Amino acid sequence: MESGRLINSGVPFRARGGSGGQMLLFGGGSHGGVLMAAAENGRRNKRPFSTAQEELHQLELGLDMMDDVDQLCGFEYELHGAPSSERMTKRRLTAEQVRALEVSFEEEKRKLEPERKTELARRLGIAPRQVAVWFQNRRARWRAKQLVQDFDRLRAAHDELLAGRDKLLADNDRLRSQVITLTEKLQGKEPPVSQPEEQSVPSAATYTTTIQTAVLVVQLDEDQLRESTGCAVPVQEFAEGANSDSPESYLAGAPSPPSSSEGDCGDEGSALLLPDAMLLAAVEQRPGHDAEEDSWKWFWN
DNA sequence: TTGTGTTTTACGACCTCC
DNA sequence: GGAGGTCGTAAAACACAA
Numbered sequence: 126m127e128s129g130r131l132i133n134s135g136v137p138f139r140a141r142g143g144s145g146g147q148m149l150l151f152g153g154g155s156h157g158g159v160l161m162a163a164a165e166n167g168r169r170n171k172r173p174f175s176t177a178q179e180e181l182h183q184l185e186l187g188l189d190m191m192d193d194v195d196q197l198c199g200f201e202y203e204l205h206g207a208p209s210s211e212r213m214t215k216r217r218l219t220a221e222q223v224r225a226l227e228v229s230f231e232e233e234k235r236k237l238e239p240e241r242k243t244e245l246a247r248r249l250g251i252a253p254r255q256v257a258v259w260f261q262n263r264r265a266r267w268r269a270k271q272l273v274q275d276f277d278r279l280r281a282a283h284d285e286l287l288a289g290r291d292k293l294l295a296d297n298d299r300l301r302s303q304v305i306t307l308t309e310k311l312q313g314k315e316p317p318v319s320q321p322e323e324q325s326v327p328s329a330a331t332y333t334t335t336i337q338t339a340v341l342v343v344q345l346d347e348d349q350l351r352e353s354t355g356c357a358v359p360v361q362e363f364a365e366g367a368n369s370d371s372p373e374s375y376l377a378g379a380p381s382p383p384s385s386s387e388g389d390c391g392d393e394g395s396a397l398l399l400p401d402a403m404l405l406a407a408v409e410q411r412p413g414h415d416a417e418e419d420s421w422k423w424f425w426n
Numbered sequence: 427t428t429g430t431g432t433t434t435t436a437c438g439a440c441c442t443c444c
Numbered sequence: 445g446g447a448g449g450t451c452g453t454a455a456a457a458c459a460c461a462a
Contacts, residue, residue, distance in 0.1 A: 215435050215456045239447090258436055261449075266433095268450090 218259070222249045226256070230263050 218226070229237075229245055237260045246253040 217434070217457065237448090255435085257448080259434095262435065265450080 218249075218251070218255075222251065225249055226259050226263070230260065235260075235264055235267060 225248070226245065229241065233241060237257065242253050242256045242260075246256045249256070
Protein backbone atom coordinates (compact mmCIF):
# COMPACT_ATOMS: atom_id res chain seq x y z
CA MET A 126 0.00 0.00 0.00
CA GLU A 127 1.05 3.50 -0.79
CA SER A 128 -0.12 6.54 1.05
CA GLY A 129 -0.45 9.87 -0.68
CA ARG A 130 0.11 13.22 0.89
CA LEU A 131 -3.16 15.07 0.95
CA ILE A 132 -2.73 18.78 1.09
CA ASN A 133 -5.44 20.47 3.07
CA SER A 134 -7.35 17.27 3.46
CA GLY A 135 -8.66 15.40 6.45
CA VAL A 136 -10.08 12.56 4.48
CA PRO A 137 -8.86 9.12 5.29
CA PHE A 138 -7.56 7.54 2.16
CA ARG A 139 -5.25 5.01 0.75
CA ALA A 140 -3.75 4.56 -2.59
CA ARG A 141 -3.53 1.06 -3.84
CA GLY A 142 -0.75 0.11 -6.14
CA GLY A 143 -1.40 -2.19 -9.01
CA SER A 144 0.23 -3.57 -12.05
CA GLY A 145 -1.92 -1.49 -14.30
CA GLY A 146 -1.31 1.71 -12.39
CA GLN A 147 -2.39 3.19 -9.11
CA MET A 148 -5.95 3.46 -7.89
CA LEU A 149 -7.11 5.97 -5.34
CA LEU A 150 -9.62 4.81 -2.82
CA PHE A 151 -11.61 6.84 -0.34
CA GLY A 152 -12.03 4.75 2.72
CA GLY A 153 -13.14 4.98 6.29
CA GLY A 154 -10.84 5.32 9.22
CA SER A 155 -9.95 1.71 9.52
CA HIS A 156 -9.58 1.11 5.86
CA GLY A 157 -6.32 2.77 5.20
CA GLY A 158 -3.82 5.38 6.10
CA VAL A 159 -5.04 8.63 7.56
CA LEU A 160 -3.48 11.93 6.85
CA MET A 161 -4.93 14.89 8.58
CA ALA A 162 -4.34 18.30 7.18
CA ALA A 163 -5.08 19.78 10.57
CA ALA A 164 -2.20 17.85 12.01
CA GLU A 165 0.00 18.99 9.21
CA ASN A 166 -0.99 22.60 9.43
CA GLY A 167 -1.22 22.74 13.16
CA ARG A 168 -4.61 24.40 13.01
CA ARG A 169 -8.06 23.79 11.78
CA ASN A 170 -9.41 25.36 8.69
CA LYS A 171 -12.94 25.79 7.62
CA ARG A 172 -13.84 23.18 5.08
CA PRO A 173 -10.35 21.72 4.99
CA PHE A 174 -11.27 19.02 2.58
CA SER A 175 -10.38 18.98 -1.00
CA THR A 176 -12.49 17.26 -3.55
CA ALA A 177 -11.71 13.91 -4.96
CA GLN A 178 -10.79 15.74 -8.12
CA GLU A 179 -8.36 18.01 -6.35
CA GLU A 180 -6.84 15.17 -4.43
CA LEU A 181 -6.29 13.14 -7.51
CA HIS A 182 -4.59 16.04 -9.13
CA GLN A 183 -2.53 16.73 -6.08
CA LEU A 184 -1.38 13.18 -5.92
CA GLU A 185 -0.43 13.41 -9.54
CA LEU A 186 -1.42 9.90 -10.17
CA GLY A 187 -1.39 10.46 -13.83
CA LEU A 188 -4.82 9.04 -14.25
CA ASP A 189 -7.13 10.69 -16.67
CA MET A 190 -10.25 9.83 -14.76
CA MET A 191 -11.66 13.22 -14.00
CA ASP A 192 -13.89 13.25 -17.01
CA ASP A 193 -15.94 10.38 -15.75
CA VAL A 194 -17.75 11.32 -12.61
CA ASP A 195 -19.49 8.05 -12.27
CA GLN A 196 -16.21 6.26 -12.44
CA LEU A 197 -14.94 8.48 -9.68
CA CYS A 198 -17.86 7.54 -7.54
CA GLY A 199 -17.26 3.92 -8.40
CA PHE A 200 -13.91 4.00 -6.63
CA GLU A 201 -15.65 4.25 -3.36
CA TYR A 202 -17.93 1.45 -4.31
CA GLU A 203 -14.93 -0.67 -5.05
CA LEU A 204 -13.67 -0.16 -1.56
CA HIS A 205 -16.90 -0.46 0.34
CA GLY A 206 -18.98 -2.60 -1.93
CA ALA A 207 -22.32 -1.46 -3.19
CA PRO A 208 -23.48 1.81 -1.67
CA SER A 209 -26.52 0.14 -0.23
CA SER A 210 -24.52 -2.43 1.66
CA GLU A 211 -22.18 -0.06 3.40
CA ARG A 212 -22.05 3.67 3.82
CA MET A 213 -19.75 5.64 1.66
CA THR A 214 -17.19 7.76 3.35
CA LYS A 215 -18.44 11.24 3.91
CA ARG A 216 -16.67 13.91 2.06
CA ARG A 217 -17.31 17.55 2.63
CA LEU A 218 -17.95 19.53 -0.47
CA THR A 219 -15.70 22.47 -1.04
CA ALA A 220 -16.89 26.01 -0.61
CA GLU A 221 -16.82 26.44 -4.35
CA GLN A 222 -18.91 23.34 -4.91
CA VAL A 223 -21.40 24.41 -2.29
CA ARG A 224 -21.59 27.86 -3.82
CA ALA A 225 -22.37 26.41 -7.24
CA LEU A 226 -24.98 24.12 -5.76
CA GLU A 227 -26.56 27.01 -3.89
CA VAL A 228 -26.77 29.05 -7.07
CA SER A 229 -28.42 26.16 -8.84
CA PHE A 230 -30.74 25.64 -5.90
CA GLU A 231 -31.95 29.21 -6.12
CA GLU A 232 -32.12 29.31 -9.89
CA GLU A 233 -34.13 26.15 -10.22
CA LYS A 234 -36.50 27.01 -7.42
CA ARG A 235 -35.29 24.07 -5.35
CA LYS A 236 -36.00 21.59 -8.10
CA LEU A 237 -33.34 19.48 -9.69
CA GLU A 238 -33.91 18.40 -13.24
CA PRO A 239 -32.05 15.25 -14.29
CA GLU A 240 -30.07 17.03 -17.00
CA ARG A 241 -29.07 19.73 -14.55
CA LYS A 242 -27.99 17.13 -12.06
CA THR A 243 -25.76 15.41 -14.53
CA GLU A 244 -24.30 18.68 -15.73
CA LEU A 245 -23.64 19.88 -12.19
CA ALA A 246 -22.03 16.63 -11.21
CA ARG A 247 -19.74 16.71 -14.17
CA ARG A 248 -18.85 20.34 -13.69
CA LEU A 249 -18.19 20.01 -9.96
CA GLY A 250 -16.45 16.69 -10.15
CA ILE A 251 -18.81 14.82 -7.90
CA ALA A 252 -21.23 11.98 -8.39
CA PRO A 253 -24.75 12.77 -9.62
CA ARG A 254 -25.98 10.95 -6.57
CA GLN A 255 -24.13 13.47 -4.40
CA VAL A 256 -25.84 16.32 -6.20
CA ALA A 257 -29.22 14.70 -5.65
CA VAL A 258 -28.51 14.08 -1.98
CA TRP A 259 -27.26 17.61 -1.54
CA PHE A 260 -30.50 18.96 -3.00
CA GLN A 261 -32.56 16.70 -0.79
CA ASN A 262 -30.77 17.89 2.30
CA ARG A 263 -30.86 21.49 1.13
CA ARG A 264 -34.60 21.31 0.66
CA ALA A 265 -34.95 19.90 4.16
CA ARG A 266 -32.94 22.79 5.57
CA TRP A 267 -34.98 25.24 3.57
CA ARG A 268 -38.23 23.79 4.90
CA ALA A 269 -36.95 23.91 8.46
CA LYS A 270 -36.00 27.53 8.01
CA GLN A 271 -39.39 28.30 6.51
CA LEU A 272 -41.02 26.67 9.49
CA VAL A 273 -39.16 28.95 11.86
CA GLN A 274 -40.05 32.00 9.81
CA ASP A 275 -43.69 30.99 9.62
CA PHE A 276 -43.75 30.47 13.36
CA ASP A 277 -42.28 33.90 14.01
CA ARG A 278 -44.75 35.51 11.66
CA LEU A 279 -47.72 33.76 13.27
CA ARG A 280 -46.53 34.63 16.74
CA ALA A 281 -46.25 38.31 15.80
CA ALA A 282 -49.75 38.25 14.35
CA HIS A 283 -51.02 36.53 17.47
CA ASP A 284 -49.43 39.11 19.74
CA GLU A 285 -50.93 41.88 17.65
CA LEU A 286 -54.36 40.32 17.91
CA LEU A 287 -54.03 39.99 21.66
CA ALA A 288 -53.09 43.64 21.97
CA GLY A 289 -56.09 44.60 19.87
CA ARG A 290 -58.32 42.43 21.97
CA ASP A 291 -57.14 44.07 25.19
CA LYS A 292 -57.78 47.47 23.70
CA LEU A 293 -61.25 46.45 22.64
CA LEU A 294 -62.08 45.17 26.08
CA ALA A 295 -60.83 48.36 27.69
CA ASP A 296 -62.85 50.46 25.28
CA ASN A 297 -65.85 48.33 25.94
CA ASP A 298 -65.54 48.78 29.68
CA ARG A 299 -65.13 52.49 29.35
CA LEU A 300 -68.14 52.87 27.07
CA ARG A 301 -70.29 50.61 29.16
CA SER A 302 -69.65 52.82 32.17
CA GLN A 303 -70.36 55.85 30.07
CA VAL A 304 -73.70 54.50 28.92
CA ILE A 305 -74.78 53.52 32.38
CA THR A 306 -73.80 56.88 33.82
CA LEU A 307 -75.55 58.85 31.15
CA THR A 308 -78.62 56.69 31.33
CA GLU A 309 -78.89 57.23 35.02
CA LYS A 310 -78.39 60.94 34.61
CA LEU A 311 -81.23 61.06 32.16
CA GLN A 312 -83.39 59.20 34.61
CA GLY A 313 -82.50 61.71 37.30
CA LYS A 314 -80.87 59.03 39.38
CA GLU A 315 -77.56 58.86 41.14
CA PRO A 316 -75.33 55.90 40.29
CA PRO A 317 -76.34 52.78 42.24
CA VAL A 318 -74.51 52.02 45.47
CA SER A 319 -73.93 48.34 44.64
CA GLN A 320 -77.18 47.08 46.11
CA PRO A 321 -78.94 45.73 43.06
CA GLU A 322 -81.50 43.77 45.05
CA GLU A 323 -82.89 46.92 46.58
CA GLN A 324 -83.12 48.77 43.33
CA SER A 325 -86.56 49.88 42.38
CA VAL A 326 -88.03 48.00 39.45
CA PRO A 327 -88.33 50.35 36.49
CA SER A 328 -91.52 50.63 34.64
CA ALA A 329 -91.90 49.50 31.08
CA ALA A 330 -91.86 53.10 29.97
CA THR A 331 -88.60 53.75 31.78
CA TYR A 332 -87.17 50.62 30.27
CA THR A 333 -87.95 51.73 26.76
CA THR A 334 -86.58 55.17 27.46
CA THR A 335 -83.35 53.62 28.71
CA ILE A 336 -82.88 51.70 25.53
CA GLN A 337 -83.55 54.72 23.39
CA THR A 338 -81.09 56.70 25.46
CA ALA A 339 -78.51 54.03 25.02
CA VAL A 340 -79.01 54.14 21.28
CA LEU A 341 -78.52 57.86 21.32
CA VAL A 342 -75.26 57.51 23.18
CA VAL A 343 -74.09 54.92 20.75
CA GLN A 344 -74.85 57.14 17.83
CA LEU A 345 -72.95 59.99 19.37
CA ASP A 346 -69.93 57.81 20.03
CA GLU A 347 -70.00 55.85 16.85
CA ASP A 348 -67.28 57.72 15.04
CA GLN A 349 -64.98 57.68 18.01
CA LEU A 350 -65.52 53.99 18.53
CA ARG A 351 -65.04 53.09 14.96
CA GLU A 352 -61.76 54.90 15.09
CA SER A 353 -60.62 53.24 18.29
CA THR A 354 -61.75 49.68 17.55
CA GLY A 355 -61.58 49.53 13.82
CA CYS A 356 -64.85 47.58 13.89
CA ALA A 357 -68.05 48.32 12.08
CA VAL A 358 -70.82 49.25 14.49
CA PRO A 359 -74.29 48.61 13.12
CA VAL A 360 -75.85 51.38 15.14
CA GLN A 361 -78.52 52.04 12.60
CA GLU A 362 -79.86 48.51 12.79
CA PHE A 363 -79.97 48.69 16.52
CA ALA A 364 -81.60 52.11 16.52
CA GLU A 365 -84.29 50.83 14.22
CA GLY A 366 -84.89 47.95 16.55
CA ALA A 367 -85.21 50.35 19.47
CA ASN A 368 -88.20 51.89 17.82
CA SER A 369 -90.13 48.66 17.74
CA ASP A 370 -92.82 47.91 20.20
CA SER A 371 -91.33 44.94 21.95
CA PRO A 372 -88.13 45.30 23.96
CA GLU A 373 -87.64 41.58 23.44
CA SER A 374 -87.06 42.24 19.78
CA TYR A 375 -83.70 43.68 20.70
CA LEU A 376 -82.62 40.33 21.98
CA ALA A 377 -82.82 38.84 18.52
CA GLY A 378 -79.36 40.12 17.86
CA ALA A 379 -77.83 38.93 21.10
CA PRO A 380 -74.27 37.71 20.61
CA SER A 381 -73.28 34.10 20.48
CA PRO A 382 -70.78 32.85 23.03
CA PRO A 383 -67.21 33.55 21.99
CA SER A 384 -65.83 31.14 19.47
CA SER A 385 -62.26 30.27 18.61
CA SER A 386 -61.92 33.69 17.04
CA GLU A 387 -62.29 35.39 20.38
CA GLY A 388 -60.82 38.84 20.32
CA ASP A 389 -61.08 38.96 16.61
CA CYS A 390 -62.60 42.06 15.16
CA GLY A 391 -64.64 39.97 12.80
CA ASP A 392 -67.87 40.39 10.97
CA GLU A 393 -70.41 39.10 13.43
CA GLY A 394 -69.54 38.95 17.09
CA SER A 395 -67.77 42.21 17.62
CA ALA A 396 -70.05 44.04 15.20
CA LEU A 397 -72.75 43.59 17.82
CA LEU A 398 -70.52 44.88 20.53
CA LEU A 399 -71.96 48.28 21.15
CA PRO A 400 -75.63 47.58 20.61
CA ASP A 401 -75.24 44.65 22.93
CA ALA A 402 -73.66 46.84 25.56
CA MET A 403 -76.46 49.29 25.29
CA LEU A 404 -79.04 46.59 25.29
CA LEU A 405 -77.66 44.90 28.32
CA ALA A 406 -77.68 48.17 30.20
CA ALA A 407 -81.37 48.28 29.54
CA VAL A 408 -82.06 44.61 30.08
CA GLU A 409 -80.45 44.77 33.48
CA GLN A 410 -83.18 47.12 34.49
CA ARG A 411 -85.88 45.10 32.82
CA PRO A 412 -88.72 44.00 35.12
CA GLY A 413 -88.06 40.47 36.33
CA HIS A 414 -84.63 40.29 34.79
CA ASP A 415 -82.49 37.54 36.29
CA ALA A 416 -78.83 38.26 35.82
CA GLU A 417 -77.81 34.72 36.75
CA GLU A 418 -79.79 33.29 33.90
CA ASP A 419 -78.50 35.74 31.43
CA SER A 420 -77.15 33.62 28.63
CA TRP A 421 -74.78 36.27 27.34
CA LYS A 422 -73.30 37.51 30.57
CA TRP A 423 -70.01 36.10 29.25
CA PHE A 424 -69.76 39.32 27.35
CA TRP A 425 -69.07 41.30 30.48
CA ASN A 426 -66.37 39.08 31.77
C1' DT B 427 -6.90 18.03 24.70
C1' DT B 428 -11.36 16.66 25.43
C1' DG B 429 -16.19 16.67 25.82
C1' DT B 430 -20.27 18.27 23.77
C1' DG B 431 -23.44 20.38 20.65
C1' DT B 432 -24.28 21.53 15.75
C1' DT B 433 -23.94 20.95 10.82
C1' DT B 434 -23.33 18.26 6.84
C1' DT B 435 -23.38 14.15 4.08
C1' DA B 436 -25.45 9.89 3.13
C1' DC B 437 -28.74 6.25 3.47
C1' DG B 438 -33.13 3.31 4.03
C1' DA B 439 -37.99 3.25 4.25
C1' DC B 440 -41.88 4.83 2.44
C1' DC B 441 -44.86 7.63 -0.67
C1' DT B 442 -46.42 9.79 -5.02
C1' DC B 443 -46.54 10.41 -9.78
C1' DC B 444 -46.16 9.08 -14.52
C1' DG C 445 -42.29 -0.55 -11.90
C1' DG C 446 -39.06 3.13 -11.85
C1' DA C 447 -37.73 7.82 -10.72
C1' DG C 448 -37.64 11.15 -7.55
C1' DG C 449 -39.65 13.12 -3.48
C1' DT C 450 -39.91 13.45 1.96
C1' DC C 451 -38.81 11.90 6.55
C1' DG C 452 -36.03 10.11 10.08
C1' DT C 453 -31.65 8.91 11.35
C1' DA C 454 -26.56 7.55 11.52
C1' DA C 455 -22.22 9.13 11.52
C1' DA C 456 -18.45 12.09 10.02
C1' DA C 457 -16.94 16.74 10.18
C1' DC C 458 -16.77 20.78 12.54
C1' DA C 459 -17.04 24.57 16.27
C1' DC C 460 -16.26 25.85 20.69
C1' DA C 461 -16.05 26.07 25.69
C1' DA C 462 -13.64 24.30 29.67
